[in-house]
Amino acid sequence: MYDLVIRSAHVLTEQGFTPAAVAITGGVIRAITPVDAPLEARIDRTLPAGQVLQPGIIDTHVHVNEPGRTDWEGFGSATRAAAAGGVTTIIDMPLNSIPPTTTVPALELKRAAAAPQATVNVGFWGGAIPGNLGSLEPLHDAGVFGFKAFLSPSGVDEFPHLTPEQLDAAATEIAGFGGLLVVHAEDPAVLDSSPDASGTSYRDFVASRPDAAEDSAIARVIEVVRRTGVRAHILHLSSAQVLPRLAAARAEGLPITVETCPHYLSFAAESIADGATAFKCCPPIRGEGNRDQLWQGLADGVIDLIASDHSPATRELKLGHGGDFGLAWGGISGLQLSLPAVWTAARARGFALEQVLHWMAGATARFAGLAAGALPVRALPVGALPVGALPVGALPVGAIEVGAAADLVAFAPEEAFTVNVNTLRHKNRVSAFDGATLFGRVHTTWLAGAVIYAVDDTAFDVATASTRPPAGRLLSAR
Template sequence: MYDLVIRSDRVLTAQGVGAGSVPRSVPGFVPAAVAITGGVIRAIEPVDATLETVRDVTLPAGQVLQPGVVDTHVHVNEPGRTDWEGFASATLAAAAGGVTTIIDMPLNSIPPTTTVAALELKRQAAAPQSSVNVGFWGGAIPGNLGSLEPLHDAGVFGFKAFLSPSGVDEFPHLSPAELLAAGSEIAGFGGLLVVHAEDPAVLDGSQNAGGTGYLDFVASRPDAAEDAAIARVIDVVRRTGVRAHILHLSSALVLPRLAAARAEGLPISVETCPHYLSFAAETIADGATAFKCCPPIRGAGNRDLLWQGLEDGVIDFIASDHSPATRELKLGHGGDFGLAWGGISGLQLSLPAVWTAARERGLGLDRVLHWMTAATARFIGLPAGAIEVGAAADLVAFAPDDTFTVNVDTLRHKNRVSAFDGASLFGRVHTTWLAGDVIYAFDDSGASPQTPAGALVRAR
């Protein structure tokens, strides 16, 4: 007797169907019945199999059953800046977007996650409020170098460092010498270094007067800033052997450099984000500070090359970099890009946004889901992002052909600001299950969030 059986004509499974089935070389959509007990997938059977179960759910035509998205780049900002976001609102937004696991960045909370004590504060805040599974990154700043291993032992997934000012005083950036020291220290205990890679000298030399011009803002953070910073990270990887990851790549100029480093065998990976894959600088209006992020959204040709980087495997996966702030911080400066907070609120919309852009390029949903589920889960070493026997039943009923227009007032994150407001997107999340329990359900009357049921996850 199973607790739950979910049937669909399209299930993205990493295994064949039926008893004794073996893993597929490439996951694909098949008709199947997924049987769940105790929050774990126990069997994958033919869609019309007779199975004894407490609950038997058949998805309507047009809905696929897929793994929950694993988003490895989310700024929750609690404690300390909970007016920007918080675990309750962020994880509701995640569940509504088909995201079942998030990994929280060490800033912009106060205190940042740079000590074990600060990590415990975050865990205490997250545990009773979270609708999805939550893990944590630690931070590497000048003041905690030499004492990173206790955070690693406490279960953070790695250490974020900035190479240029972060925008908040409590999380200062690392100098070149400090980056080398951090790389050596993290390599010593087998950890992971994740980097916001913009070079401060290039940024200083590119400063302008700010103002409302979007292209002026892009010019203030040129491709060269990413290129110089990533070259420095590659050098540190080569010298120390540390595993390193480049966060939120916006510049396609750097792809050949990254490809060469990978060909050399260096342990370096890279992500990009939905906003870089969806928008283009040429179409962003002056004064539209909802689109401000660092590094910036660049031109359409650059966007096309980022997609090519994903297809070629130079870019490993896609994460949201959900970085919200209050409406006043984002929109309250008269459209001045020099004064507005830099960050895109996109957690709830990351899956439909990427899917919309991908289908315009003739890419299949299976490719999109690989970049947002299996690849992200593998990156952080969690047994998630797959529909297979023995996996947690973190699942999503997704209608890839449904369309909707984004209304920022209906989004679940705390402050109703998003660059995606008004966008027409394909793909609607209808149901999200966490360990076999419904945590989100959508109907024509709107979104129906369920009781928080998320768990705190640690690096293995």
Template sequence: MTSYDLAVRARSVFVDGGWRPATVAVRDGIVAAVADYDEEVPAHEVVTLPEGQVLIPGIVDTHVHVNEPGRTEWEGFGTGTRAAAAGGVTTIVDMPLNSIPPTTTVEGLAVKREAASPQASVDVGFWGGAVPASLGALEPVWNEGVFGFKAFLSPSGVDEFPHLSTAQLRAALEEIAGFGGLLIVHAEDPDVLEASVNQGGTDYAAFVASRPELAEQDAIGHVIEGVRATGARAHILHLSSGRALEAIRAAKAEGLPITAETCPHYLSFSAEHIPDGATAYKCCPPIRDEANRELLWEALLDGTIDLVASDHSPSTAELKFAGDGDFQEAWGGISGLQLSFPAVWSGARQRGIPLERVLGWMASSTAALVGLGQKGSIEVGGDADLVAFAPEESFAVDARALEHKNPVSAYDGSTLHGVVHTTWLGGTVVHQLGVAPGAPAGKLLSRSTG
């Protein structure tokens, strides 16, 4: 009989779009067979999940700021990928900022890969960056294997990653269309933001007013116009505005190659429940009101929003709480990589949305965005990235106990459903609840290697 490296048996396995009892057999990091639950599967190691745990594919998070090198005190590949594994995330795609240097050149990409390679506990891919100075030189970076290019349409918050004007956005889309790439866009219009500046301070409502929905609507309109004119693929990042959904729906109905994501924090929190001065919740675009949050959930269900990614954007506590609660001074970003999957599942469960929909938004659709066809599902020939997950177990979030480098989280003190017990990467355990992490087992990904 053929022997496998690992066999994981569970009464509920998400495979072929549904749930069934099965045994997943792994050889050389790949799913080699999906057998019946009771079938004898010879393997060097056989794991049977207890009642209450289901076997699911690893989460693919396509929006993560690791910040190493240059701002490694904010996060790093060691801590960031351990946090990913602890949250059931087996693949991340790292943003081209806030590292120094940013990933806007072939040389910058090489520096990033050198930093990541010895530390990665999960598989890591990379986005390139489209900034004014890199326009006209994007294709060499694409040829080095990045999954696409990130652009800001308003100031990014760091000087080494300036934003594109509307004319430069069009130039970037034309260039990217020429080699069949992908532009991913932070879509807020700088003119609207400039017109909305207020005195700020600790008032959360004033912070939201300083980044109105119109900023997203106008910027997304510019992206849609550019896609229509060039035929380039574009993806709207961290959509927070329900008012922008109509334009995205219309663009999709028109057949334009445009997709969109939202984030766990926009699905979990609402402005009505954010206290003044609570800068742990600051992000850009901002968390808006409850009615807006429900529009985002509806847009996920009807397919207007394609996927959910964490936008893990950590910083030191000193930066996150700068200004003693002044939203203008504090760093804007939510640290949530380890909690993103349980947070979205908790919100879905509360609304009667089944777990398979969440897996679609956070595993298969994210993998599809970046062309990682061997990830995001459990199927023969695919990577054996597996998670033993207890959907009905709950836990209280203690930011100090997370794997993130800095103990800062908007989720601190929340109770979430969904406990990750074991995470396998290519059939190797990279996280086990209550057990110290082992040696890093992640590999670097590119479009050429998958």
């Protein structure tokens, strides 16, 4: 007797989409059988025509901002938005919370905030800033997934960027204990010599953060990787101009990976109106030709994965400056829409859904060490805040396979909808995707075999979200 059986004409297995029944007990996939196999279960559900069963999305780049800036976002609202978007695991960035996750006590504050609220599983990045260099290993041992560093000002005073000398020191230290360095790569010298960002012209804003800023900074990261052997990851690649440099580094065998984001794959500078600060992000959304080259970079394998870089702020910070790109907060709120946004753009270019799920679930799970055969990861039971308290073995995610966590999504890839920002579940109703027509609706999301979102379930309305207890676990990379 299984707890749950889900049957579908299209289940994503290692053979691709195929008719199958997925049998679940105790939150674990126990069997994958022919779709009409006689299985006994407490709940036996068959997905309707038009819906596929796929693994949950693993989003490795999310700014939750709690504690300290919880009016921007928070673990309750962010993880409900994630569930509604088919995302079952997020990894939280070390800023823009106060304090940032640059010490073990700050990590414990994050865990304390997340534990009673998380609808999905949550892991944490640490930060590498000038003030904590030489003392990163305790954070590594406490279970952060790696260390984020900025090479240019981050936008918040409590998370300063690293100079070239400090980047070398951080890389050497992180390489010494086998950690991972993740980098916001823009060169401050190039930014300082570029035109000012103030004003309502989107073209002027892009000119203030040119391709050369990414190219120069990524060249520096590649050299540091070559010299120190540190594993490094380039965050939110915007400039396709850098792809040949990255391809050469990969061909050299350097341990460097790369991500891009839904907004860079969905939008183009030519279509962004002056004063439309909902589209402001750093590095910026560039032109149509650049966007096409990013897609080619994904197809060629130079770009490894796609993550949302969900970076919300209050409506006033984002839209309240009269359209001045120099004053508006830079960040796109896209967590709930990342899967349909990427699928919509990929579908138009002839990519299969299987490929999108590779970039957003399989590859992200492997990058984070959460996939089968990846580095060992443990889960801290909700409420177990002290570092190292009673760890339990985490199950692999990012694929539908026997022994994996039953983190699953019923997704209708050909169902179109128009984004209404007022129906999104993140805290501040601002999004560059507002009004866009997207393909792909999430109908149900399961976490460890339990429904955490259903499209017709009003329990997840903001006003009544507390009626269902959170189901997420806190993840530790050690």
